[in-house]
Amino acid sequence: xxxxxxxxxxxxxxxxxxxxxxxxxxxxxxxxxxxxxxxxxxxxxxxxxxxxxxxxxxxxxxxxxxxxxxxxxxxxxxxxxxxxxxxxxxxxxxxxxxxxxxxxxxxxxxxxx
Amino acid sequence: xxxxxxxxxxxxxxxxxxxxxxxxxxxxxxxxxxxxxxxxxxxxxxxxxxxxxxxxxxxxxxxxxxxxxxxxxxxxxxxxxxxxxxxxxxxxxxxxxxxxxxxxxxxxxxxx
Numbered sequence: 001x002x003x004x005x006x007x008x009x010x011x012x013x014x015x016x017x018x019x020x021x022x023x024x025x026x027x028x029x030x031x032x033x034x035x036x037x038x039x040x041x042x043x044x045x046x047x048x049x050x051x052x053x054x055x056x057x058x059x060x061x062x063x064x065x066x067x068x069x070x071x072x073x074x075x076x077x078x079x080x081x082x083x084x085x086x087x088x089x090x091x092x093x094x095x096x097x098x099x100x101x102x103x104x105x106x107x108x109x110x111x112x113x
Numbered sequence: 114x115x116x117x118x119x120x121x122x123x124x125x126x127x128x129x130x131x132x133x134x135x136x137x138x139x140x141x142x143x144x145x146x147x148x149x150x151x152x153x154x155x156x157x158x159x160x161x162x163x164x165x166x167x168x169x170x171x172x173x174x175x176x177x178x179x180x181x182x183x184x185x186x187x188x189x190x191x192x193x194x195x196x197x198x199x200x201x202x203x204x205x206x207x208x209x210x211x212x213x214x215x216x217x218x219x220x221x222x223x224x225x
Protein backbone atom coordinates (compact mmCIF):
# COMPACT_ATOMS: atom_id res chain seq x y z
CA UNK A 1 0.00 0.00 0.00
CA UNK A 2 1.33 3.42 -1.01
CA UNK A 3 2.19 5.88 1.75
CA UNK A 4 1.16 9.01 -0.09
CA UNK A 5 -1.71 11.13 1.14
CA UNK A 6 -3.74 13.93 -0.31
CA UNK A 7 -6.04 16.34 1.45
CA UNK A 8 -8.71 17.38 1.02
CA UNK A 9 -10.29 14.53 -0.93
CA UNK A 10 -13.18 16.75 -1.99
CA UNK A 11 -13.45 20.53 -2.02
CA UNK A 12 -16.21 22.82 -3.23
CA UNK A 13 -15.39 26.53 -3.17
CA UNK A 14 -16.47 29.80 -4.71
CA UNK A 15 -14.71 31.72 -7.47
CA UNK A 16 -11.82 33.88 -6.35
CA UNK A 17 -10.87 31.85 -3.30
CA UNK A 18 -7.32 30.75 -2.62
CA UNK A 19 -6.88 27.03 -2.14
CA UNK A 20 -4.04 24.70 -1.31
CA UNK A 21 -4.09 20.99 -2.06
CA UNK A 22 -1.81 19.06 0.23
CA UNK A 23 0.31 16.05 -0.72
CA UNK A 24 2.57 14.17 1.65
CA UNK A 25 4.55 10.95 1.29
CA UNK A 26 6.43 8.98 3.91
CA UNK A 27 8.57 6.90 1.54
CA UNK A 28 11.45 9.36 1.32
CA UNK A 29 10.96 9.77 -2.44
CA UNK A 30 12.83 12.62 -4.09
CA UNK A 31 10.58 12.85 -7.14
CA UNK A 32 7.03 14.10 -6.84
CA UNK A 33 4.42 14.99 -9.43
CA UNK A 34 1.04 16.67 -9.81
CA UNK A 35 -1.34 15.46 -12.51
CA UNK A 36 -4.65 17.01 -13.53
CA UNK A 37 -7.28 14.53 -14.65
CA UNK A 38 -10.14 15.86 -16.74
CA UNK A 39 -13.57 14.20 -17.00
CA UNK A 40 -12.41 12.48 -20.17
CA UNK A 41 -9.95 10.55 -18.00
CA UNK A 42 -6.70 11.89 -19.52
CA UNK A 43 -3.87 12.52 -17.07
CA UNK A 44 -1.92 15.71 -17.70
CA UNK A 45 1.34 16.48 -15.89
CA UNK A 46 1.17 20.04 -14.50
CA UNK A 47 4.10 20.17 -12.04
CA UNK A 48 6.99 18.04 -10.88
CA UNK A 49 9.89 18.19 -8.46
CA UNK A 50 13.12 16.23 -8.25
CA UNK A 51 13.93 17.27 -4.71
CA UNK A 52 13.86 20.04 -2.15
CA UNK A 53 13.76 23.52 -3.71
CA UNK A 54 13.32 21.99 -7.16
CA UNK A 55 10.06 22.61 -9.06
CA UNK A 56 9.29 22.49 -12.78
CA UNK A 57 6.22 23.06 -14.91
CA UNK A 58 4.76 20.07 -16.65
CA UNK A 59 3.43 19.52 -20.12
CA UNK A 60 0.05 21.14 -19.47
CA UNK A 61 0.06 24.82 -18.63
CA UNK A 62 -1.53 25.49 -15.25
CA UNK A 63 -2.23 28.62 -13.23
CA UNK A 64 -1.40 26.72 -10.07
CA UNK A 65 1.93 26.91 -8.27
CA UNK A 66 3.84 24.39 -6.17
CA UNK A 67 6.56 24.42 -3.56
CA UNK A 68 8.98 21.80 -2.21
CA UNK A 69 10.42 22.95 1.07
CA UNK A 70 10.53 19.49 2.59
CA UNK A 71 11.13 16.16 0.86
CA UNK A 72 7.86 14.68 2.06
CA UNK A 73 5.59 17.60 1.23
CA UNK A 74 4.53 18.96 -2.21
CA UNK A 75 1.56 21.32 -1.91
CA UNK A 76 -0.26 22.84 -4.88
CA UNK A 77 -1.80 26.30 -4.61
CA UNK A 78 -4.35 28.22 -6.66
CA UNK A 79 -4.30 31.91 -5.73
CA UNK A 80 -7.71 32.67 -7.23
CA UNK A 81 -9.82 29.68 -8.16
CA UNK A 82 -12.07 29.75 -11.23
CA UNK A 83 -14.67 27.31 -12.57
CA UNK A 84 -12.15 26.25 -15.24
CA UNK A 85 -9.99 24.84 -12.41
CA UNK A 86 -12.68 22.28 -11.59
CA UNK A 87 -10.94 18.93 -11.95
CA UNK A 88 -9.39 15.98 -10.16
CA UNK A 89 -5.79 16.56 -9.02
CA UNK A 90 -3.55 13.56 -8.47
CA UNK A 91 -0.25 13.61 -6.61
CA UNK A 92 2.40 10.94 -7.16
CA UNK A 93 5.94 10.12 -6.13
CA UNK A 94 8.73 7.77 -7.12
CA UNK A 95 12.16 6.82 -5.88
CA UNK A 96 15.22 8.32 -7.53
CA UNK A 97 17.00 6.46 -10.31
CA UNK A 98 13.91 6.00 -12.45
CA UNK A 99 11.94 5.40 -14.45
CA UNK A 100 10.08 3.21 -12.02
CA UNK A 101 6.81 2.73 -10.24
CA UNK A 102 4.79 5.85 -9.53
CA UNK A 103 2.85 5.78 -6.27
CA UNK A 104 -0.36 7.80 -6.46
CA UNK A 105 -2.42 9.46 -3.80
CA UNK A 106 -6.19 9.03 -3.86
CA UNK A 107 -6.72 12.40 -5.49
CA UNK A 108 -8.35 15.72 -4.64
CA UNK A 109 -11.54 16.52 -6.46
CA UNK A 110 -11.95 20.29 -6.74
CA UNK A 111 -15.17 21.99 -7.75
CA UNK A 112 -15.18 25.77 -8.20
CA UNK A 113 -18.60 27.36 -8.36
CA UNK B 114 8.14 14.67 -27.48
CA UNK B 115 6.57 11.33 -26.69
CA UNK B 116 2.91 10.77 -27.52
CA UNK B 117 0.92 7.73 -26.37
CA UNK B 118 -2.36 6.65 -27.91
CA UNK B 119 -4.62 4.12 -26.22
CA UNK B 120 -7.56 2.10 -27.56
CA UNK B 121 -10.33 1.40 -26.94
CA UNK B 122 -11.63 4.14 -24.67
CA UNK B 123 -14.31 1.80 -23.30
CA UNK B 124 -14.45 -1.98 -23.21
CA UNK B 125 -17.21 -4.22 -21.94
CA UNK B 126 -16.70 -7.95 -21.51
CA UNK B 127 -18.51 -10.86 -19.91
CA UNK B 128 -16.99 -12.34 -16.79
CA UNK B 129 -14.50 -15.04 -17.76
CA UNK B 130 -13.72 -13.55 -21.16
CA UNK B 131 -10.39 -11.94 -22.05
CA UNK B 132 -9.77 -8.21 -22.40
CA UNK B 133 -7.09 -6.57 -24.51
CA UNK B 134 -6.07 -2.91 -24.40
CA UNK B 135 -3.60 -1.52 -26.92
CA UNK B 136 -1.23 1.43 -26.85
CA UNK B 137 1.07 2.94 -29.43
CA UNK B 138 3.94 5.31 -28.74
CA UNK B 139 5.80 7.72 -30.96
CA UNK B 140 9.34 7.94 -29.56
CA UNK B 141 11.40 4.90 -30.53
CA UNK B 142 13.80 5.69 -27.65
CA UNK B 143 11.12 4.95 -25.04
CA UNK B 144 12.19 2.02 -22.90
CA UNK B 145 9.76 1.70 -19.99
CA UNK B 146 6.07 0.87 -20.33
CA UNK B 147 3.91 0.55 -17.19
CA UNK B 148 0.19 -0.10 -16.85
CA UNK B 149 -1.88 1.48 -14.08
CA UNK B 150 -5.31 0.57 -12.74
CA UNK B 151 -7.51 3.34 -11.37
CA UNK B 152 -10.49 2.29 -9.30
CA UNK B 153 -13.21 4.64 -8.17
CA UNK B 154 -12.24 6.36 -4.94
CA UNK B 155 -8.78 4.81 -4.90
CA UNK B 156 -5.34 5.90 -6.03
CA UNK B 157 -3.99 4.52 -9.28
CA UNK B 158 -1.80 1.46 -8.85
CA UNK B 159 0.87 -0.12 -11.00
CA UNK B 160 -0.32 -3.55 -12.12
CA UNK B 161 2.46 -4.57 -14.49
CA UNK B 162 5.33 -3.00 -16.39
CA UNK B 163 7.75 -4.00 -19.11
CA UNK B 164 11.12 -2.69 -20.24
CA UNK B 165 12.32 -2.56 -23.81
CA UNK B 166 14.70 -5.49 -23.47
CA UNK B 167 11.76 -7.88 -22.94
CA UNK B 168 8.96 -8.84 -25.35
CA UNK B 169 6.43 -10.23 -22.92
CA UNK B 170 5.79 -10.35 -19.20
CA UNK B 171 3.14 -12.25 -17.23
CA UNK B 172 1.77 -12.01 -13.74
CA UNK B 173 -1.04 -14.47 -13.10
CA UNK B 174 -4.03 -13.34 -15.21
CA UNK B 175 -2.28 -10.23 -16.51
CA UNK B 176 0.26 -10.05 -19.32
CA UNK B 177 1.89 -7.27 -21.31
CA UNK B 178 3.43 -7.65 -24.76
CA UNK B 179 5.78 -5.19 -26.44
CA UNK B 180 6.51 -4.83 -30.14
CA UNK B 181 9.39 -2.37 -30.42
CA UNK B 182 9.43 -2.42 -34.21
CA UNK B 183 5.80 -1.40 -34.45
CA UNK B 184 6.04 0.77 -31.33
CA UNK B 185 3.05 -0.70 -29.61
CA UNK B 186 2.35 -2.60 -26.42
CA UNK B 187 -0.75 -4.33 -25.13
CA UNK B 188 -2.32 -5.37 -21.84
CA UNK B 189 -4.02 -8.77 -21.76
CA UNK B 190 -6.34 -9.77 -18.91
CA UNK B 191 -7.58 -13.36 -19.01
CA UNK B 192 -10.50 -14.88 -17.10
CA UNK B 193 -11.83 -11.43 -16.26
CA UNK B 194 -13.67 -10.87 -12.98
CA UNK B 195 -16.02 -8.07 -11.90
CA UNK B 196 -13.27 -6.66 -9.67
CA UNK B 197 -11.19 -6.04 -12.81
CA UNK B 198 -13.66 -3.26 -13.67
CA UNK B 199 -11.68 -0.01 -13.56
CA UNK B 200 -9.94 2.55 -15.74
CA UNK B 201 -6.61 1.35 -17.11
CA UNK B 202 -3.80 3.64 -18.24
CA UNK B 203 -0.73 2.78 -20.26
CA UNK B 204 2.35 4.99 -20.13
CA UNK B 205 5.79 5.35 -21.69
CA UNK B 206 9.06 6.87 -20.59
CA UNK B 207 12.28 7.64 -22.41
CA UNK B 208 15.81 7.15 -21.03
CA UNK B 209 16.97 10.08 -18.94
CA UNK B 210 13.42 11.27 -18.36
CA UNK B 211 11.62 10.61 -15.12
CA UNK B 212 8.31 11.69 -16.55
CA UNK B 213 5.68 9.22 -17.64
CA UNK B 214 3.53 10.09 -20.64
CA UNK B 215 0.13 8.52 -20.13
CA UNK B 216 -2.36 7.21 -22.64
CA UNK B 217 -5.93 8.46 -22.62
CA UNK B 218 -7.29 5.61 -20.50
CA UNK B 219 -9.65 2.66 -21.08
CA UNK B 220 -12.74 2.13 -18.98
CA UNK B 221 -13.17 -1.64 -18.60
CA UNK B 222 -16.47 -3.06 -17.41
CA UNK B 223 -16.76 -6.75 -16.59
CA UNK B 224 -20.34 -7.97 -16.38
CA UNK B 225 -21.19 -10.96 -14.20
